[in-house]
Amino acid sequence: MTNKSQPQHILKLSAEQRRRFVDSFDRVYSDIDGVIYTLKVNVPNADQAYAALERAGKQLTFVTNNSARNVDDTVKRFAMANMQVKPEQIWHPAQTMVYYLQSIKFEGLIYIIASPEFKRVLREAGYQLIDGPNQFIDDTYEDLARNIFDKQPVRAVVIDVDFNLTAPKMLRAHLYLRHPECLLLSGATDRLLPVAKGVNIIGPGAFASVLIEASGKQPTVLGKPGRALGDMLIQQHNVTMPSRVLMIGDMLAQDVRFGRMCGFQTLLVLTGGCTLDQLQAETCPEHLPDYYADSVADFIQLLADIAPKAHV
Template sequence: MAPKNLAEVPAEEVAAFVKSFDNILFDCDGVLLLGEDIIPGVKDSVNSMKEMGKEIKLITNNSFRTTREWNEIFEDVELEFTSHDVIFPTKAVIHYLQAKKFNKKAFVLGQPAMVEELKEYGIGVYDYKDCPKLKHVSDLEDYIGDDLSIGAVIVDLDFNLTYPKLMKAATILKRPDVHFIFCATDKTAPFGENYKIIGSYFIGETLEMITGRKPVILGKPSVTYNNFVKKNYKKIDPARTLFVGDSLMTDMLFATKCNYQKLLVLTGTTSYETMMSCSKEVSPKYYLRSLGDLHKLLN
């Protein structure tokens, strides 16, 4: 059955849908926010859900912000959330490594926010010094060697990724005892209203192919990531939980794997045409052009 626009179904069907869940898990980018800006109408929709007694948490693949920066963005856009309400991959990575009693350094292909957060929680991070412009393959040798002080390679979206840095990660991963952790698996991510950025999926996929290693995935759509979500939000009953996202292959697939109800919004990475032709596995029952439309249906 094709997804139905929630804004066009009878009021009785909207009411039945809203009554079918107690908890809501929102993705952030492309659902609540575009870059640093809140999507029009989102604040009213979130507040309407809270007024109805819905428990709301945020589940994102975005590790571009530290805990402090998440608090700042919520304050800036006047959403009544704190960093305690949001799960992002860096939190899951920290929990994973602490549970492993990790005592080496991590080699991070990711943004400075991730590095800062790892250090804040006592996890050492290898300080990679990138090489100058190289003219020949032999010039790589001094920059891609192994270092036995490194015990984990963490892969996320790295805006400063270079070929030598990627090669060093591959070299380190030849050791089977090195933890291989992959965070966000998105192929694209929304950035502002006019374009999408290339996601970290291709970085992790490249390392998988050239090393033959399978990573632990601590981001959507991984069930391992959901296990961390459940440890933090113990009230969640999947059958009574709605997941709201903008991506088919991360958000909707995550919801399918975790047995959550699904609502797709079209303000992020997914177009109407793509949604209407997607597989049953990732297809939502309902969609909205924007989460900002939801409060209009409830009032």
């Protein structure tokens, strides 16, 4: 891992630095959206880059905050990018939520603000969910009260991406969180979601922060950059030396911060949610990667240059 305060471009490293970098990690945790593909466009040659990493002996796991697409659909989307990825290589927010609930032996009713696919995963795991209101309500306090006040014994509020999020859902969640034993669990924390080059939309993190401020409760974060997610990955993959893991992502606050929090090396790619100007303007140490690249495809050249001497 580099000790310099400013991140280094992997193709501007010296030959010896490149060799040391490649030999310094065994496992790769990689983001997906903005790194391998965007909403409809594949990142050129990303498939070749990950194939080269595998040939170099690196173990690949893909860690996403995107719960709008389930694991099976994500595998299909990988195939469209010419990558054959197994379902067990993908860490999806809903499945991570299930792992966590199982680990704490959670029992009880869950109020959930999330996508239909996210809800399906939790229901199939045996958890009892309630949601809504999902219908239009009148602009009267009487109708609002009928839809947000509830006496059911909710013991956890889950918030993730919900394209049909409404004020009544947020108000209802806040009322459940008044109970001292009600947990606040969040999936994706992205405050902005890049949907195209230079185009961002408000993400679930902005809405989760409203519940955090209103309830005074700190959430357990099961998406990046949640420490609970990192602990589960480390345990699942028997990682004994976090510094020998490389986290690749396109977002400073989610991917880079997550990697640094877990003690991983970090690499930012400029094909998604962060531009070079934004990287150079970043001053928060937790958001500064060790390395950066124009694209994950830069690994093709990097590994080709050192192939004869790497991993002897």
